[in-house]
Amino acid sequence: MFNQHIKNLFLSRGKVVSFLLSLIAGILISIGIATYLTANVASATTYKTSWIGNTFGGGDKWVQNQIEAMYVAPNGTVYTNSGWDEAGREAGIYKDGDVIGSSVETHGWSRSGGKAITGNSKYIYLAMIQGSMGDIKADYPPEKTTWYCVRRYDLSGKPAAFSKGRGYDRSMLIVSTKGEITGLATSGNELYVSDSADNKIRVYNSETLDEIRSFSFSNPGQISVDRQGNLWIIQSKKGSNPAKILHYSQQGKQLPEQIADVVKPQAIAIDNQNRLLVAENDSRQQVLIYNIKKKPVLTGTFGSKGGIYQGTAGEISDLKFYGITGVGTDAAGNIYINSNGFNYSGTDLRKFSPTGKLQWQLLGLHFVDNADTDPASDGIEVFTKQEQFVMNYNKPADQQATYKAYTINPFKYPQDPRLHTAPTSAFFRRIKGKPFMFLTDIFASFIEIYRFNPNSDGKIAIPAGMFWGTPEKDGKPVAVSWLPNIPKEGEWIWGDRNGNGAFDKGEYDSLPKDYPYLGGLWVDSKGDVWKTLRTLDGIGIRHYPLQGLDRNGNPIYTSSSLQKQKTPSIFTDIRRIEYFPETDTMYLSGFTVDHPAVGDDATIAGSEIARFDNWSKGNRTPRWRTVIPYDTTGKREVSTAAMSVAGDYVFAVTVKTAEVYVYKTATGAEVQKLKPGAEVKGESGWIDMPYGIRAFRRSNGQYLVFVEEDAKGKVIVYNLPK
Incomplete structure (x- = not known):
C-alpha cells in the first residue's frame, strides 16, 4: 500500500484520418467512421469527474493526511x-x-x-x-x-x-x-x-x-517559549500520573508555575499577547487561554465547549473542534487550529481572525477510504467510514461536496471499533426504512455495523454489531485489550442487545469454525450479509439472513441461521460477491478454470465476473461471464481490484492505473472505460482496497461512481448521465 508510484492517466483523443476512396465506398466507409468516432468521443466525454474529502483536486495542490x-x-x-x-x-x-x-x-x-x-x-x-x-x-x-x-x-x-x-x-x-x-x-x-x-x-x-x-524532564511533549524566554513544556500522562504543563527556565531550572487542570494537553502556543494557548484534547475539545504573567490563570477559551459534540453531535460548524493536534497564532493575533479526529481520521485545518471569525478551512480527510450514498437521499447524502457529506452535482467539481458531519464520538462510545481498527469501505443501507452503515477493512477481515438515532446522538454512528473473530498468534488465541468480553477463541457475531454501544458480556454468538481465508463481503439491500471463502471444497459462499431488528434498532444475525451455498463450478478461487434480492441476481468474481491466477494475488478481484439469474432457486449456470484485466505474467502490472454493480452496469477498477471498466449487466459486454479527468489533474493513486469502487444509480438515471484515491487524500466521484 505504501510508497506507491502515482500513475498519470490522460483522456484519450481520437485522430481524424482522411481517405481518398471511390464515391460509393467512400460514402459507406465515411458513414462507418463517423458512427465509430461519435460513439467513442461520446464515451470519453459524457462523464464528469469530481471528488470529496480534499480541498484541492490534485496535481501540485492537495492537503496532506493527518497533521x-x-x-x-x-x-x-x-x-x-x-x-x-x-x-x-x-x-x-x-x-x-x-x-x-x-x-x-x-x-x-x-x-x-x-x-x-x-x-x-x-x-x-x-x-x-x-x-x-x-x-x-x-x-x-x-x-x-x-x-x-x-x-x-x-x-x-x-x-x-x-x-x-x-x-x-x-x-x-x-x-x-x-x-x-x-x-x-x-x-x-x-x-x-x-x-x-x-x-x-x-x-x-x-x-x-x-x-x-x-x-x-519526564515524558516531555510539545514546547513553547514565552516573551521572557522561559519554557512551557507539556508533561504527557503516563500510567496514573496525570498530564501537566510545567514551567522551566532556559537553563533547565524548574519554576514554580504549572498548569494541572488540563486533562489531555495536546498542543501549546504563545500568542501575540504573551498568553499561553493550550489545546485540550479531552471531552472539552477547546483551546484554553491562560494569563501567564504570574501564576497561570485561565482567562478564556476558544471554540465550543464539547467541540463537535456540542449541540447536534457530530455536525460540522466553524467553532466545533474534534481531535485537536495543533494550535498556533501569527503576529496579528489570528488563530490556527488543526483537528485530526480520532484514530487518525484526517486533516481539518482552520484559520480564525482574532475575534473568532473563520477565515479559511483546508481539508485532507481520506486515506484508504471509499464512499457510499444513503439510497433514501438519491445520492445527495454520502458517507465514508468517519464522515458525512452533502452533494450538489450541479456545482463545479471543487464545490460539489459540503463536509456535513464527523460520525465518531469517542467519549460516549470508547469501544467504537473505528477507534481501534482500520476500516476502509462503507456500505450504506436502509433496512425497514432505517439507516445503517456497514464497514470492512482492506483485508475484508471484519464487518462493523452502525445505526443512527438523531434524537439521542445527532449525526453520530452508534456501534450496533460486528462480525469478527478472536485473533490468534502461532495458533493460540490472543487477548484484545479494548474488547475484554469477547469469546476466548473462534469467530463470533456481536449484537448490541442493551443498546449502549459497548461490547458487553452475553452479547456474543459464536460461529462454527470455518475456512479462514476470505474472498469477499457484501451486504444486500435487505440487510443480509454474504461472504465468499477461498475454499477448496466447492462450498465457499456464506449467507447470513437478517433476522430483523431488536428493540433498540440493531440488526440481528445468528449463527443458527447461517446458510452455506455451493460455489459455481467455473470458479477455482472466488473473490467478490454482490447479490440483489429484488431480481434474485448474483454477481461473482474470481479466478476460473479457464483463466487461473498466476501465483497468489490474494487481494484482487480475479480474472472473470459472472452473472447468475434465479440464484435462490439453485441456478449455478452463468447468464454470462466476462474476462476482466488480470495478471498473466507474474509482474502484477495489470489486475482488477474491485467491482460494483448498479442499474444497467457493472463497474470494475484496476489496481495500478485506477481505470474504471464499464460492462453491461445484460450481456457482460464492455461499453466504456473511465479515467480521472482534468478536474483531478488526470491522476490517481493505486487502488488498495477490495471495495475501492462503489456505484449508485440516481432516480434521474445518472450514475455516481466513487473510487478510492489515496495519493492525494480524497475519493474520486464519476458522474455519468443516464
Missing part, C-alpha cells in the same frame, strides 16, 4: 508535520487558505515525518524518522537502526545542510535511536528538543546544531 504538529510563522505561513502522507507531503506549507509548497524529500528511502515542528526567521526544524537502507554508500543508519532526527530546512522547504549534519544531504541532526522527538521550539539562537526516549530536553545551537546542554 500531527504545526508551526505558525509570524506572517501567517503554516508549516506542518505528518507521520505519513501517501504522495509525500509529510511536511506541508500553507498560507491564505492555499498550498504553497512542502518541505521536500520526507518520503520514501525509509523516511517519514514525525510529531513536532518549529521554526525561526531563517529555518524550519522538522522532527522526522530515517530508517536504514541496507548496503548503500550514502550516509544512512546501519541495519536494524532508526534515526529519530531533527531535519533542517530553509523557509521555502529545501533541506539546509550544516557542517556536522548527517544523512545523505547532511541536513539531519540525530537526537535518538530509541524514540521519537515529541516537541520542538526555538528562542534566539537556541533550539529546544523533547527527547522522549531519554526523558530529556536537549538544547542545541540553532545555526551549528551543536548540543549546548540538556536537562531531565
Whole structure:
C-alpha cells in the first residue's frame, strides 16, 4: 500500500484520418467512421469527474493526511508535520487558505515525518524518522537502526545542510535511536528538543546544531517559549500520573508555575499577547487561554465547549473542534487550529481572525477510504467510514461536496471499533426504512455495523454489531485489550442487545469454525450479509439472513441461521460477491478454470465476473461471464481490484492505473472505460482496497461512481448521465 508510484492517466483523443476512396465506398466507409468516432468521443466525454474529502483536486495542490504538529510563522505561513502522507507531503506549507509548497524529500528511502515542528526567521526544524537502507554508500543508519532526527530546512522547504549534519544531504541532526522527538521550539539562537526516549530536553545551537546542554524532564511533549524566554513544556500522562504543563527556565531550572487542570494537553502556543494557548484534547475539545504573567490563570477559551459534540453531535460548524493536534497564532493575533479526529481520521485545518471569525478551512480527510450514498437521499447524502457529506452535482467539481458531519464520538462510545481498527469501505443501507452503515477493512477481515438515532446522538454512528473473530498468534488465541468480553477463541457475531454501544458480556454468538481465508463481503439491500471463502471444497459462499431488528434498532444475525451455498463450478478461487434480492441476481468474481491466477494475488478481484439469474432457486449456470484485466505474467502490472454493480452496469477498477471498466449487466459486454479527468489533474493513486469502487444509480438515471484515491487524500466521484 505504501510508497506507491502515482500513475498519470490522460483522456484519450481520437485522430481524424482522411481517405481518398471511390464515391460509393467512400460514402459507406465515411458513414462507418463517423458512427465509430461519435460513439467513442461520446464515451470519453459524457462523464464528469469530481471528488470529496480534499480541498484541492490534485496535481501540485492537495492537503496532506493527518497533521500531527504545526508551526505558525509570524506572517501567517503554516508549516506542518505528518507521520505519513501517501504522495509525500509529510511536511506541508500553507498560507491564505492555499498550498504553497512542502518541505521536500520526507518520503520514501525509509523516511517519514514525525510529531513536532518549529521554526525561526531563517529555518524550519522538522522532527522526522530515517530508517536504514541496507548496503548503500550514502550516509544512512546501519541495519536494524532508526534515526529519530531533527531535519533542517530553509523557509521555502529545501533541506539546509550544516557542517556536522548527517544523512545523505547532511541536513539531519540525530537526537535518538530509541524514540521519537515529541516537541520542538526555538528562542534566539537556541533550539529546544523533547527527547522522549531519554526523558530529556536537549538544547542545541540553532545555526551549528551543536548540543549546548540538556536537562531531565519526564515524558516531555510539545514546547513553547514565552516573551521572557522561559519554557512551557507539556508533561504527557503516563500510567496514573496525570498530564501537566510545567514551567522551566532556559537553563533547565524548574519554576514554580504549572498548569494541572488540563486533562489531555495536546498542543501549546504563545500568542501575540504573551498568553499561553493550550489545546485540550479531552471531552472539552477547546483551546484554553491562560494569563501567564504570574501564576497561570485561565482567562478564556476558544471554540465550543464539547467541540463537535456540542449541540447536534457530530455536525460540522466553524467553532466545533474534534481531535485537536495543533494550535498556533501569527503576529496579528489570528488563530490556527488543526483537528485530526480520532484514530487518525484526517486533516481539518482552520484559520480564525482574532475575534473568532473563520477565515479559511483546508481539508485532507481520506486515506484508504471509499464512499457510499444513503439510497433514501438519491445520492445527495454520502458517507465514508468517519464522515458525512452533502452533494450538489450541479456545482463545479471543487464545490460539489459540503463536509456535513464527523460520525465518531469517542467519549460516549470508547469501544467504537473505528477507534481501534482500520476500516476502509462503507456500505450504506436502509433496512425497514432505517439507516445503517456497514464497514470492512482492506483485508475484508471484519464487518462493523452502525445505526443512527438523531434524537439521542445527532449525526453520530452508534456501534450496533460486528462480525469478527478472536485473533490468534502461532495458533493460540490472543487477548484484545479494548474488547475484554469477547469469546476466548473462534469467530463470533456481536449484537448490541442493551443498546449502549459497548461490547458487553452475553452479547456474543459464536460461529462454527470455518475456512479462514476470505474472498469477499457484501451486504444486500435487505440487510443480509454474504461472504465468499477461498475454499477448496466447492462450498465457499456464506449467507447470513437478517433476522430483523431488536428493540433498540440493531440488526440481528445468528449463527443458527447461517446458510452455506455451493460455489459455481467455473470458479477455482472466488473473490467478490454482490447479490440483489429484488431480481434474485448474483454477481461473482474470481479466478476460473479457464483463466487461473498466476501465483497468489490474494487481494484482487480475479480474472472473470459472472452473472447468475434465479440464484435462490439453485441456478449455478452463468447468464454470462466476462474476462476482466488480470495478471498473466507474474509482474502484477495489470489486475482488477474491485467491482460494483448498479442499474444497467457493472463497474470494475484496476489496481495500478485506477481505470474504471464499464460492462453491461445484460450481456457482460464492455461499453466504456473511465479515467480521472482534468478536474483531478488526470491522476490517481493505486487502488488498495477490495471495495475501492462503489456505484449508485440516481432516480434521474445518472450514475455516481466513487473510487478510492489515496495519493492525494480524497475519493474520486464519476458522474455519468443516464
